[in-house]
Amino acid sequence: MRRYGQNYGGEINLQVVNVVYVAHCLLKNKLTGASNIVDATAGKGKDTLFLAQNSGLDAEIWAFDIQESALDVTKRLLEQHHVSNKVRLILDSHANIHQYIKKPIDIAMFNLGYLPGGSHEVATHSSSTLEAVEQVLRLLNHGGLLSLVAYPGHEEGQRENTLLQQVFSGLPTRCFTVSKWEMINHFNKPPIFYLIEKVRN
Ligand SMILES: C[S@@+](CC[C@H](N)C(=O)[O-])C[C@H]1O[C@@H](n2cnc3c(N)ncnc32)[C@H](O)[C@@H]1O
Numbered sequence: 315m316r317r318y319g320q321n322y323g324g325e326i327n328l329q330v331v332n333v334v335y336v337a338h339c340l341l342k343n344k345l346t347g348a349s350n351i352v353d354a355t356a357g358k359g360k361d362t363l364f365l366a367q368n369s370g371l372d373a374e375i376w377a378f379d380i381q382e383s384a385l386d387v388t389k390r391l392l393e394q395h396h397v398s399n400k401v402r403l404i405l406d407s408h409a410n411i412h413q414y415i416k417k418p419i420d421i422a423m424f425n426l427g428y429l430p431g432g433s434h435e436v437a438t439h440s441s442s443t444l445e446a447v448e449q450v451l452r453l454l455n456h457g458g459l460l461s462l463v464a465y466p467g468h469e470e471g472q473r474e475n476t477l478l479q480q481v482f483s484g485l486p487t488r489c490f491t492v493s494k495w496e497m498i499n500h501f502n503k504p505p506i507f508y509l510i511e512k513v514r515n
Pocket of ligand 1: 356378
């Protein structure tokens with residue numbers, strides 16, 4: 315039986331299927347034609363690297379984080395892979411996205427919570443996350459995607475997820491499709507992945 319992550323050449327990549335993997339799989343096709351891309355939570359730069367490596371040469375990527383140390387790690391990772399020229403690293407809250415981005419957004423990624431291995435005190439917060447999500451939804455291009463991974467396993471993450479679920483489920487069907495993915499046999503409130511596509515202006 316073919317395992318997830320095994321390519322047709324027979325090379326085996328033991329990729330664990332988790333929310334971030336699902337997000338990457340669903341974004342990959344659209345990335346090739348995307349020109350204005352946002353990573354709202356750069357963290358250790360893995361998502362920023364994924365966006366940079368899978369988008370066209372002319373794509374512009376904006377990566378936000380409120381921690382300078384996170385952006386330093388992201389910068390090094392991008393440099394190691396020779397894609398740093400496509401990425402603007404912004405040391406600011408994603409709640410201020412509108413101050414930097416004026417053009418329609420093709421793809422935006424949010425991977426909420428705290429920096430793995432970092433302080434749990436510096437996590438995303440429902441008020442700024444909602445502000446950022448609303449700004450991205452307003453700027454989202456026709457056919458554009460907003461991908462968001464929420465972590466309801468901690469207290470603020472649960473509040474954040476409840477509010478996001480309310481906002482996402484209330485989006486008008488005429489303009490947006492909203493889907494949700496989670497592991498239903500995992501306990502202790504596993505992460506949840508949302509994908510929103512703007513289908514009509
Ligand atoms: C789960 S990590 C992101 C993981 C990252 N995408 C990666 O691939 O490594 C969440 C990040 O969000 C950042 N963050 C928290 N609040 C933020 C805000 N208001 N604006 C931008 N980034 C924020 C944290 O500093 C942390 O680095």
